[in-house]
Each structure stands twice: as structure tokens, then as C-alpha cells.
Amino acid sequence: MKVAQGIKKLGQPFTLDNKMSLENPLVLVFGNRYLLEDVSIYEEVRSLFPTGHIVFGSTSGEIMQDVVYENSVVLTAIEFEKSKFEVKTKNVKDFNHNDYNLGEDLFNGFPKDNLQYFFIVSEGSTVNGSALIKGLEKNMAKEIGLSGGLCGDDARFEKTLASYNENPKEGEIVAIAFYGDSLEVTSANYGGWTSFGPERRITKSENNILYELDGKPALDLYKKYLGDKADELPKSALLYPLSVRKENEEPLVRTILNINEKDNSMVLAGDVPEGSRVQLMMSTIDDIANGARTAAELAMENRVNNPQLALLVSCVGRKLVMDQRTEEELEEVISIVGENTKISGFYSYGEMAPFAGMGNCKLHNQTMTLTLFSE
Incomplete structure (x- = not known):
């Protein structure tokens, strides 16, 4: 697995941590809704990764390594060297806001051979996350994992945006399916409320x-x-x-x-x-930080290999409580998953993950959710 990361701040172009050449990477772009509404944002990312599969999601705060950003766009590009992935989208408007049917239809569109895991980047303004998960899991084998999050819009609750290989737009639900026996993915969540x-x-x-x-x-x-x-x-x-x-x-x-x-x-x-x-x-600041540590411990509990990539989805409510100390929950996570793990993610309107030791995914709020990858 090869990973490159970058950040774009207001009025500036992206700056990347390295300029390695990546072949057909998955490019996760999490950012402030106003910045994602810029009509040039897709072409700007496409110019950096011409062969990339680009997934956008709006946020209530951006996570990269040990820093929580605001009014920015963070980018994580991943080349999987031993495994594969596919990306598909549906829009809630095309299903008359029947999120269960949308989830079922979205899952049915993917090849099933050697399917290991799903990560979801969903619109967060109107979706019923519970119904979406039930639809996704209707025909899903028990051994296939599922996690992800609902996009955010700071604390405005006006609208959220997501997309795949186009400018971000309202109503989109993006599913990323991962394939291959060499891929190890674990996830967990915990609150502290x-x-x-x-x-x-x-x-x-x-x-x-x-x-x-x-x-x-x-x-x-x-x-x-x-x-x-x-x-x-x-x-x-x-x-x-x-x-x-x-x-x-x-x-x-x-x-x-x-x-x-x-x-x-x-x-x-x-x-x-x-x-x-x-x-x-x-909740209190200390309880939330301790909750993030517990989530990381649960995600690491049964892993065979050290994670190379961690996708974090944490609730905007946690961020509001922690305020200037928000990064303490990232520090707790890093202390468990290791400093060599590349970290990306966002603050959300809802988190998707199973309870520890249980197979079925649930929609959560006010939790820290981790999805850990290695090849």
C-alpha cells in the first residue's frame, strides 16, 4: 500500500506530503462544504491524480494525521498493491428518499467474488442512516464488513455534499467495495457519553x-x-x-x-x-478522549498486521464539546494504532460501524469510529 496526503486551505492550491507516482489510486477528499462547492475542485484534484478514483465528502472538520482542520480540504490517495476496489454511487432523489431500497440497490450492483469490505461516504442532511445500512446488509454475507459515515456541514445543518469522479453534489451516497484475501480491515467505535x-x-x-x-x-x-x-x-x-x-x-x-x-x-x-x-x-472532554482510545483498542484487538491506513469518522458533537482540545482524541488513537499509520477522516453527522464482537453494522452518533487497513 502506498499513501500520499495533501491539504488545501482557503485561497490556496493543494500541497502534498510527497509526489510519488500512484497507479489508479483511491483518492479520498474530505473538506469544508463551501470549498467543495468551488466549481474547479474536481478538476484540481484530477490534475494531481489523472488516473485516480476520486471520492468527495463534506465535513464538520477535517482529520489528517494528528491535526483537526477547519475550512480546509484534506486529501488521501491510496494505491492498493495486492488488493482491488470498486466505487459506485446512488442518489436519494432517485429513490424518492427510500433509503432502504437505495442501500439494497447499491449493494446489488457490485461484483461479489472475493468481496471483503464496504466503506460508505453518505450524504448526511436527509438520509436515514439506519434504513440505508439495513438495505445494504439485506443480501450481504455475514463475513463482509461495513463502516463509514454521514457527511457534515460544520454545525450549520444546511446541506451536505458527496460524489465520485465529479464535482460534489447533494443527495449522493458513495460506496467503496474492497476485494482481495491479502486485505485486512477491522473497525470499531466507542462513545464515552x-x-x-x-x-x-x-x-x-x-x-x-x-x-x-x-x-x-x-x-x-x-x-x-x-x-x-x-x-x-x-x-x-x-x-x-x-x-x-x-x-x-x-x-x-x-x-x-x-x-x-x-x-x-x-x-x-x-x-x-x-x-x-x-x-x-x-459528556466531558476526558470521557470523549478516553472513548477514542477505547475505540482504537477495540479496532486493534484481533488484528494480525499493523494498520497502514486508519480512516476516522468522529461526530461533530464530540468536536463541539472538546473545542480547543479536539486533537486529544486523535492523540489517543495514534497512541494505540501507532505513529507509522497514515490517518485521514472527518467529523460527521453520523458514524457507521458494528458494536464490538458483533457482525451487523449500526448507525451511531457521538462516537469515534475507526476503520483500519493493511495489505
Whole structure:
């Protein structure tokens, strides 16, 4: 595996860490949404990697090595020397926002022979990440892994962008499939958030829209807990996500993507099934940093080889809590995966990964998710 990295800051061209020649590389480009809206961004990356397979995703912060950037575009180009990959996309608008059908159709379009792993870069504004994952996994063999993340737009929640081999656009979901016995990929996630306050039952919901808790309008109830911070919704919701627990299942953390004042509902990044128990959550800087370390330890637990590349997807809510100390969670990750591992990634509106020791992928919020590669 050969890896080259670079960064583009506002008003400047890309600067690369080396100018090695890469053959048909996978080029992951994560960046600020405004910079990705520049009509010249695709051609600029294409000029650097003429034979590259270029995947774009907008972010709520860019990760490269041990630094968290803002208002930038980070680039990681990977030449796989022993394994192969394919990239395909679908757009939510073509499926009438039926994300389950989109996921199923997207997976079915890939060759299955020697398929090892999927990494997803998904639009993050309107997608139901839980439904997308269920669709992707419907016909997927249990031994095939799946992870990735929902694109971000800082804390604006206006729109997100993604694409493959074209200028970034709204509604795109990009799937990267990896093939080959020589490829070792492991993933894990962990949060570090703590539940508090009374536990309430979801009495009315539809997919990822939450209408009622204990028979009362969900948004009204949530605003009471937020107090003065309710005026800053949906941004302030990133500091107080929800723990959603179904009977006999691990609790999932759900971030609020948007609110609807007309019907007092909240749109979350993933499913919130009726009958589930819900609590507010909060965290501290130390808990979040320790959570990142735990995620790295879980991802490294059963590896045979040291990772050559780590793709990190961390939640924008973690970044808001940590503020000036955000890079501490990267330091914790590097202390576990090793300083020789190339690191790239982004802050997101949702993270995709299985729970430790479990096969099926889940949509998470407020976690650090790692996907580790080696050949």
C-alpha cells in the first residue's frame, strides 16, 4: 500500500506530503462544504491524480494525521498493491428518499467474488442512516464488513455534499467495495457519553422522526430540558443527544439533525422505534478522549498486521464539546494504532460501524469510529 496526503486551505492550491507516482489510486477528499462547492475542485484534484478514483465528502472538520482542520480540504490517495476496489454511487432523489431500497440497490450492483469490505461516504442532511445500512446488509454475507459515515456541514445543518469522479453534489451516497484475501480491515467505535435524567418511552415515531415521548410532544419536552439553549436548536442538540434503548439490545446514541416546529417533532440521524426507552446524554472532554482510545483498542484487538491506513469518522458533537482540545482524541488513537499509520477522516453527522464482537453494522452518533487497513 502506498499513501500520499495533501491539504488545501482557503485561497490556496493543494500541497502534498510527497509526489510519488500512484497507479489508479483511491483518492479520498474530505473538506469544508463551501470549498467543495468551488466549481474547479474536481478538476484540481484530477490534475494531481489523472488516473485516480476520486471520492468527495463534506465535513464538520477535517482529520489528517494528528491535526483537526477547519475550512480546509484534506486529501488521501491510496494505491492498493495486492488488493482491488470498486466505487459506485446512488442518489436519494432517485429513490424518492427510500433509503432502504437505495442501500439494497447499491449493494446489488457490485461484483461479489472475493468481496471483503464496504466503506460508505453518505450524504448526511436527509438520509436515514439506519434504513440505508439495513438495505445494504439485506443480501450481504455475514463475513463482509461495513463502516463509514454521514457527511457534515460544520454545525450549520444546511446541506451536505458527496460524489465520485465529479464535482460534489447533494443527495449522493458513495460506496467503496474492497476485494482481495491479502486485505485486512477491522473497525470499531466507542462513545464515552453518559445518560442522565428520567427515562422516557417513545410513544409515537416513524422511522427516524420522533413525535411523542410518554404521550407528550417530543420537541416541547426536549426544549424544557435545554432551557435557554433551546433557542440555538438544532446546533445545541449536539451537546445533548439521546440514548435510545430497545428491549434486550445495546443502546444507540441518536443526534438530532433537525426540528419541525409545526408538529413538535425531531428528525434524528437514525431510527427511533416506538416502545424504545430514551434518556438525555452528556459528556466531558476526558470521557470523549478516553472513548477514542477505547475505540482504537477495540479496532486493534484481533488484528494480525499493523494498520497502514486508519480512516476516522468522529461526530461533530464530540468536536463541539472538546473545542480547543479536539486533537486529544486523535492523540489517543495514534497512541494505540501507532505513529507509522497514515490517518485521514472527518467529523460527521453520523458514524457507521458494528458494536464490538458483533457482525451487523449500526448507525451511531457521538462516537469515534475507526476503520483500519493493511495489505
